Amino acid sequence: MERRNRSLKALKKLIYINSLDSADRAKALIDWVESYLPNEGISDFDLELTELKQLAELFYSNISFLKKHKEDTRDELMKVQKMRKFIDHS
Secondary structure, three states: HHHHHHHHHHHHHHHHHHOOOOOHHHHHHHHHHHHOOOOOOOHHHHOHHHHHHOOOOOOHHHHHHHHHHHHHHHHHHHHHHHHHHHHHHH
């Protein structure tokens, strides 16, 4: 029962994280993974089939989000570096 409760709590938290804005969502996803997937991994979750499908959908959407967030962050960093070079040469 404890494993089931922990699994449901993890799913609910991931649903909540999915509703956050980009910066908060990225940070919350890191915290979520560290809290719920450190040693046991996803195979330790005790969820019903519909809940597992929902978890899978959230995983895939968050993976896509993190890839896009990484690219956006990299682009922003490149802009800042170009701006610093311009300011240093002025």
